[in-house]
Amino acid sequence: MSECGSIPAWLLTGYLGAGKTTLLNRLLEIPSFKHKRLALLINEFGDIGVDGALVRTGEWSKFELNKGSLFCACIKADTVKTLRQIAFEVKPDAVIIEATGLSESSDLEALFESAALEGRLRTQANVCLVDASTFTRIAAFLPAATRQVQQADGILINKCDLVDQAELARLEAIISRINPAPIYQTSHCDVPSAWFEGLWHSCRCCGMSQSPPAGAVSVSIERVAPVDRAKFTSGVRTLGDKLLRLKGNIDFGDGSVMVELAGGRLTERPAASLSRAPTAFVAIGWDVDRQTLMSLLS
Amino acid sequence: MTGKERVLKAMRCEPVDRIPWVPFVGCHAGALLGMAADEYLKSSKHIIDGVNASIQRYDPDGIPVAFDLQVEAEILGCDLTWAQENPPAVSKHVLSQGVALEDLRVPRADQGRLKEFLDAARSLSSKHPDRAVYGLITGPFTLALHLLGTDIFLKMFDDEPYIHRLMAFCRDVAVTTAGYYLDAGCSIVAVVDPMTSQIGPDVFEQFVTPYALPVFESIRSRGAMGSFFVCGHAQQNLDVMCRCRPDNVCVDENIPLTVVKEICTKHRVSFGGNLQLTTVLLLGKPADAQKNAIECMDIGGQTGFILAPGCDLPYAVPPENLCAVTEIVQDEYKREIARTMSVTQAQQCGLDMREYGQADRVIVDIITLDSEACAPCQYMVEAVKKVAPEFEGLVEWREHKIKYRESLVFMNSLMVRNVPTICIDGIITFVSRIPARDELVAAIQKRIYDKVRTRIQRRRALVLVLGDGGEQCQKLQANVETAIAELGAEVEVRMVTDELEILRHGVSPRQTPVAVVAKYQVKSSRRVPETAIIKEWIKDVL
Numbered sequence: 001m002s003e004c005g006s007i008p009a010w011l012l013t014g015y016l017g018a019g020k021t022t023l024l025n026r027l028l029e030i031p032s033f034k035h036k037r038l039a040l041l042i043n044e045f046g047d048i049g050v051d052g053a054l055v056r057t058g059e060w061s062k063f064e065l066n067k068g069s070l071f072c073a074c075i076k077a078d079t080v081k082t083l084r085q086i087a088f089e090v091k092p093d094a095v096i097i098e099a100t101g102l103s104e105s106s107d108l109e110a111l112f113e114s115a116a117l118e119g120r121l122r123t124q125a126n127v128c129l130v131d132a133s134t135f136t137r138i139a140a141f142l143p144a145a146t147r148q149v150q151q152a153d154g155i156l157i158n159k160c161d162l163v164d165q166a167e168l169a170r171l172e173a174i175i176s177r178i179n180p181a182p183i184y185q186t187s188h189c190d191v192p193s194a195w196f197e198g199l200w201h202s203c204r205c206c207g208m209s210q211s212p213p214a215g216a217v218s219v220s221i222e223r224v225a226p227v228d229r230a231k232f233t234s235g236v237r238t239l240g241d242k243l244l245r246l247k248g249n250i251d252f253g254d255g256s257v258m259v260e261l262a263g264g265r266l267t268e269r270p271a272a273s274l275s276r277a278p279t280a281f282v283a284i285g286w287d288v289d290r291q292t293l294m295s296l297l298s
Numbered sequence: 299m300t301g302k303e304r305v306l307k308a309m310r311c312e313p314v315d316r317i318p319w320v321p322f323v324g325c326h327a328g329a330l331l332g333m334a335a336d337e338y339l340k341s342s343k344h345i346i347d348g349v350n351a352s353i354q355r356y357d358p359d360g361i362p363v364a365f366d367l368q369v370e371a372e373i374l375g376c377d378l379t380w381a382q383e384n385p386p387a388v389s390k391h392v393l394s395q396g397v398a399l400e401d402l403r404v405p406r407a408d409q410g411r412l413k414e415f416l417d418a419a420r421s422l423s424s425k426h427p428d429r430a431v432y433g434l435i436t437g438p439f440t441l442a443l444h445l446l447g448t449d450i451f452l453k454m455f456d457d458e459p460y461i462h463r464l465m466a467f468c469r470d471v472a473v474t475t476a477g478y479y480l481d482a483g484c485s486i487v488a489v490v491d492p493m494t495s496q497i498g499p500d501v502f503e504q505f506v507t508p509y510a511l512p513v514f515e516s517i518r519s520r521g522a523m524g525s526f527f528v529c530g531h532a533q534q535n536l537d538v539m540c541r542c543r544p545d546n547v548c549v550d551e552n553i554p555l556t557v558v559k560e561i562c563t564k565h566r567v568s569f570g571g572n573l574q575l576t577t578v579l580l581l582g583k584p585a586d587a588q589k590n591a592i593e594c595m596d597i598g599g600q601t602g603f604i605l606a607p608g609c610d611l612p613y614a615v616p617p618e619n620l621c622a623v624t625e626i627v628q629d630e631y632k633r634e635i636a637r638t639m640s641v642t643q644a645q646q647c648g649l650d651m652r653e654y655g656q657a658d659r660v661i662v663d664i665i666t667l668d669s670e671a672c673a674p675c676q677y678m679v680e681a682v683k684k685v686a687p688e689f690e691g692l693v694e695w696r697e698h699k700i701k702y703r704e705s706l707v708f709m710n711s712l713m714v715r716n717v718p719t720i721c722i723d724g725i726i727t728f729v730s731r732i733p734a735r736d737e738l739v740a741a742i743q744k745r746i747y748d749k750v751r752t753r754i755q756r757r758r759a760l761v762l763v764l765g766d767g768g769e770q771c772q773k774l775q776a777n778v779e780t781a782i783a784e785l786g787a788e789v790e791v792r793m794v795t796d797e798l799e800i801l802r803h804g805v806s807p808r809q810t811p812v813a814v815v816a817k818y819q820v821k822s823s824r825r826v827p828e829t830a831i832i833k834e835w836i837k838d839v840l
Contacts, residue, residue: 016448077576077612078384101448102496104531116581138451141501145451220458220504245455282458290500 006122007087008094011108013148014129015101015138019158023129023189024098028060030193036093039063039086043100061090080116087120095121102144105151125199128152129189132171133162136244139216140284146215149178154199161187167263170241174286216244218284221298222277226253235296236266242288246297248281301359302485305430309486309523309545309568311602317595319627320430320570321620323352324365324610325385330355335613336380339366342417349422353429356620357628360430360486363419363479365610366411367436367490370471371444373410374402383613391447399464402445404471407478416482423483430486432525433479437491438468438509454505461505469509473516480520487517488525489544492609495530495552499538510542518543525570529609533557540565550608551575555597563602570604573623580612584622588636591623595633631674634667635717638700654712655723656821657834660745662686662695663721665709669697677732678718685738693742723749758818759789764803765810767795774811 010027012020024040027033038060063082086095099105105126112121128148139145149155155175160168168185175183184195229252236243246261249271256271256278285293299307304318327348328338338344345364352361366385372378375397377390393399405412423431436444442464443450453461476487494506510526517524526544528535533553540547540562548570549558555572562569571594573579578590594605605627611620626633655661662682666675679697686693698705700717712721720728720738722745727733733741761778765771775793782789794800797807805812821827821835 015451077580077614080576080581114577116577134452137455141454142451142496143498144496217500218455218504247455248458276459280459282455284455 006120007092008124009108009112009121010094010096010124011105011126012096012098012129013101013103013105013126013152014158015131015134015142015145017134018101018129018131019156019189020098020129023127023156023158023191024096026189026191027096027196030196032193032197033094033096039090039092039095041065041082041086041095041097043098043103061086061092079111080114083111083117083121087117094124101148102142103148104144105148123201125153125196125201126151127154127156127196127199130155130157130171130175132157132159132168132185135171136174136216136284136286140218140244143215146178149175152179153181153201154195155179155181155183156189156191157183157185158189159187160185164263170244170264173241174244177287216284216286217288217290217293218282219290219294219297220280220282221248221294222280223298224277224279226251227279227298229253232297236261238296239285239288239293242285243283243293244286245284246281249279250281251278300428302428302430305360305604306485306523308602308604309525311566311568313601316630317598317600317627318359318430318604319356319624320360320362320432320604320606321352321356321358321623322362322365322607322610323349323356324362325383325613326611326615327352329383329613329615330617334382335384336382336386339364339385340411340414342414342421345414345418346421349418350425353426355617356624358429358624360432360604361422361426362432362434362488363422363484364415365434365490366415367434367440367492368444369411369415370405370436370441370475373405373412374445374471376444385610388444391445391449393446393464394449399445399460399467402467404467404474407481412475412478416478419479419482419484423485431484432486432488433476433482433484434488434490434527435472435475435479437489437494437527438465438472438513439497439506440491440493441468441471443493454501462508465505465509469512472509472513476513476517476524477520480517480522484522486523486525486546488527488548489513490527492527492529494528494535494539495532497535499535502535502538507538507542510539514542514544518545527609536561537565540567546570546604548604548606548608552608555594559597559599559603568602568604569598570606571608573605573607575607575609575612575615579607579615579619582619584618585636585639587619587622588626588633591626592633592637595627631667638667638706638717639715654831655725656831658749658838659691659834660689660693660742660749661723661834662693662742663708663712663724664695664697665705665712665714665717665719665721666697666699667717668699674730674732675718678720678728681732681735681738682720685735685742688739689742689746692746759787760816760818761789761791762803762812762814762816763791763793764800764805764812764814765793765795766807767793771795771811774813778813 012023014020040060040062043065065078065082086092109123112123130149135145157171157175172183184191227250243261246259248259249256250259257268258271259281260267283293283297299315301318304314305320307314308318325335325338328335330351331338331344331348333344338348349361349363368378368386368388371388375392376388378386379389380386407413407416419431419433446464450461472489479487494502514524523545525546525548526539526542527548528539529550531552532549536558544567546568547562549572551572551574553572558569558571573594574590578586591605598605626636664679664682666679669675669679682695686695698708700706700709712724712726714726716730718730719726722741727741763771763775763778771793775791778791800807800810803814
C-alpha cells in the first residue's frame with residue numbers, strides 16, 4: 001500500500017496481439033514488481049484463458065474475467081466484485097490489469113472512483129501497446145484503439161521489426177498527435193524498466209485536449225467503369241501522408257490489378273479474384289474527412 | 299390494460315396508463331431458483347420455472363425468455379466457457395479455428411440450447427398471454443464477432459468482401475431465429491447487438507445497417523415488434539440504429555437517457571432503459587433502485603418509454619431492489635413517496651429533535667403526503683382528529699404534508715422513512731398503518747403517563763417571600779417552610795427584600811408580604827434547542 005493508503009494499479013491496454021501478455025511477463029521481472037505482492041487481473045475478449053495461461057506462474061494472485069470487454073456494463077458487476085476482492089481481501093502492494101483491446105480505459109478510472117471501491121485503488125500508470133503492423137489498419141474501424149492511445153500515460157510501439165522505418169516514423173507522428181505522452185519503440189516488448197517506472201498517471205480523458213484528436217476514417221469504393229490512372233495517382237499524391245492504407249482491386253482499363261499502399265508505397269500485382277466490381281478497394285485516411293478521401297480516390 | 303398491451307403500445311409510441319416495466323431477467327432467474335447459471339441456462343424446465351418465479355416476484359409487464367447471446371454461436375461451433383454467475387462466454391471463435399464460413403449453416407430450431415429456449419418461449423407465451431414475452435436473438439455484428447473474433451476489425455480492411463459475406467450469414471441467422479421465437483408465441487424480438495458499441499457510425503452504416511435492416515423488416519412483416527438492444531458507449535450510433543427501423547431502442551447506463559430520448563423521438567422510435575445495473579441494482583438498496591427508476595421515468599415520460607435495466611440483470615441482484623422498482627412503477631402513491639424521500643435524503647439537513655416532546659401537552663404529528671390527495675393519509679389524519687378532543691386540550695395534533703419543504707425537513711429530523719406515519723411526541727409510533735381508535739388512545743395515554751412521571755422527576759420549585767423582612771414576612775416564610783416540611787417536598791424558600799427585585803415580580807413593595815411560587819423544569823442541557831421546540835415550552839407557561 002502506498003503512503004496515502006490506496007493500492008497502485010498499472011493498466012495495460014492494446015489491441016489483441018499487440019503484446020500485452022509478453023509485456024506483463026517482462027514487467028513481472030523488473031525490480032519495481034519482482035519483490036512485491038502483486039495481484040494480476042487479466043481479461044481478453046474471446047480468447048478466454050489463453051492470456052491467463054501464458055502469464056508465468058509466481059508469487060502473485062491471478063484473477064481472470066471471462067466475459068467480453070472489460071469494463072463494459074455487462075461485466076462491470078464482475079469487475080467490481082473482483083476489484084473489491086483484490087482491494088479488501090488480497091490487499092496486494094500493486095495491481096496489474098491487462099485489459100481487452102476493446103475496453104475503454106476511462107471506464108476503469110470511473111470504477112476506481114466509484115463508492116464500491118472506497119478509494120482503495122488508484123491508477124499508477126496506464127500503458128498502451130500499439131502493434132506497429134496493425135494500428136493503422138484497425139484504427140478506422142475500432143475507435144477504442146485510438147481512445148486507448150489517447151488515454152495512456154505511456155505508449156509502447158511494439159513489433160517495430162515488422163514495418164520499415166518510413167512507416168514507423170509516420171506511425172510515431174500519428175501517435176504523438178493523438179497523445180504527447182512518452183513513446184518507446186520496441187520489437188518484443190523489450191522496454192527498459194526505467195521507462196516504465198518513470199511513468200505517472202494523469203487523467204487524459206478530462207480536459208487535456210480541448211478538441212478531439214484527428215481520427216482514422218475508412219472508405220469503401222466500388223465501381224464498374226475503369227478508373228483513370230492519372231487522376232487516381234494524382235489523388236494519392238494530393239492526400240500524401242493523409243492516406244494511411246489502401247488495398248483492393250482497381251481496373252485502370254486493362255483489367256483488375258491488386259493495388260496496395262503500405263508504408264507510403266503503392267504496389268501492384270495481379271488480382272487474385274474478382275468477387276465484386278472490377279474496382280473494389282478500401283482506403284484508410286488520417287485527419288481527412290470521408291468525402292475528400294472518397295472524391296480524391298474515385 | 300394488460301402488461302402486454304402496455305408494452306406494445308409504448309413500443310408504438312401510443313399513450314399508456316402507466317410506464318411499462320420490463321426487467322431483463324436472465325441468469326438472475328437461476329439465482330431465484332437457487333441454481334448456478336451453467337445449470338439454469340441449459341434446461342427449458344429451469345428457464346420456465348425461473349421466469350415464472352420472476353413474474354411472480356416482480357410482476358413485470360414484459361420479460362425475456364432468456365438472456366444468453368452465445369446460443370447461436372455455440373450451435374455454429376464456437377467453444378464456450380461457463381460461469382456460475384454469468385451467461386457463458388465464447389472462448390474459441392469457430393472461423394479462426396480453420397472452419398470456412400461457407401461450411402456454416404443457419405441453426406435449426408431443434409438444435410442445441412436453442413431448442414430449450416424455444417420450448418421455454420412456447421410455454422411462457424402460452425401461460426402468460428397478458429405479458430409481453432421477449433425472444434432475444436444475437437445481433438448480426440455481435441454474432442460475427444463471436445464467429446470470427448477481433449480479427450473482424452483487421453479483415454474490414456484486409457478482406458472487406460469476406461466481412462460482408464459473414465454479416466450476410468449472421469443476418470440470415472438473426473432473421474431465422476427471430477422467426478423461431480415469433481412462431482413460439484413471443485410478441486417482441488430483441489435484437490441484442492452490444493458489440494456495435496465498438497464501432498463508429500460510418501462503419502456501422504457500412505457493415506451493420508445493411509444486415510440489421512432486414513432483420514427488423516422480417517419481424518415487422520410478421521406483425522411483431524423489434525427492439526434494438528445495445529450496451530456500452532454507443533451514443534455515437536443511436537442515430538444509425540434508429541435508421542435500421544426498429545420499433546424500439548434499448549440502451550444501458552453508459553448513454554444519458556435524455557440523449558436517447560431526443561434522438562429516438564426524432565425518428566419516432568420508442569426507447570427503453572437505463573436503470574444502473576451495478577452501482578444501483580446490484581450494490582444499492584431498494585431506496586436507491588427507486589430513486590434511479592424515478593429519474594429514468596421522469597426523463598422517459600409517459601409515451602414511448604419502457605423502464606428496463608440496460609442489460610442482462612446481474613445474477614446476484616437483490617430481489618428486493620427489483621421489487622422496490624415494481625412498487626413505484628405500479629403505485630403512483632408509492633412513487634410520490636419515494637420521490638419525496640429521495641429529495642429529503644438529498645437535503646441532508648434536519649432539526650435537532652432531541653428535546654422534542656417535552657411540552658406539557660402531547661404532540662401528535664402525522665407525516666403525510668397530503669391528506670387531501672392521498673386516501674391512507676386522509677384516514678390517518680381522521681383517526682387522530684377524532685380521538686384528540688377526548689383528551690380535553692392535553693393533545694395537540696398537526697399534519698405535516700411532505701410536499702412542503704419544511705415538512706420534509708421535519709420528517710427527516712424525526713427519522714421518519716415511510717408515509718403516512720404517526721409520531722407521538724416525536725416518537726415514531728404508527729408506520730403506514732391506520733391505528734384502531736383504542737390503540738391510538740392507549741398510545742397517547744401511555745405518553746401522558748410517561749410525561750407526568752418524568753415531569754415529577756425533573757421539576758424543581760422555589761417559593762419566594764417578598765417583603766421588607768419584618769415580622770409579617772418572617773411569619774409567612776415560617777408557614778411556607780412548615781408546609782414544605784409537611785409535604786416532604788424538596789422546595790427552596792428564599793426571602794427577597796430588595797425593592798427593585800420585588801417590583802420585577804410585578805408587585806409593589808407596599809403589597810408585601812407576597813408569596814411567589816416558581817416552578818423550574820430542565821428542558822434541555824448541553825445543546826441549543828430549535829426555536830420551534832422552545833415555542834412549545836413557552837406555550838405551556840402562557
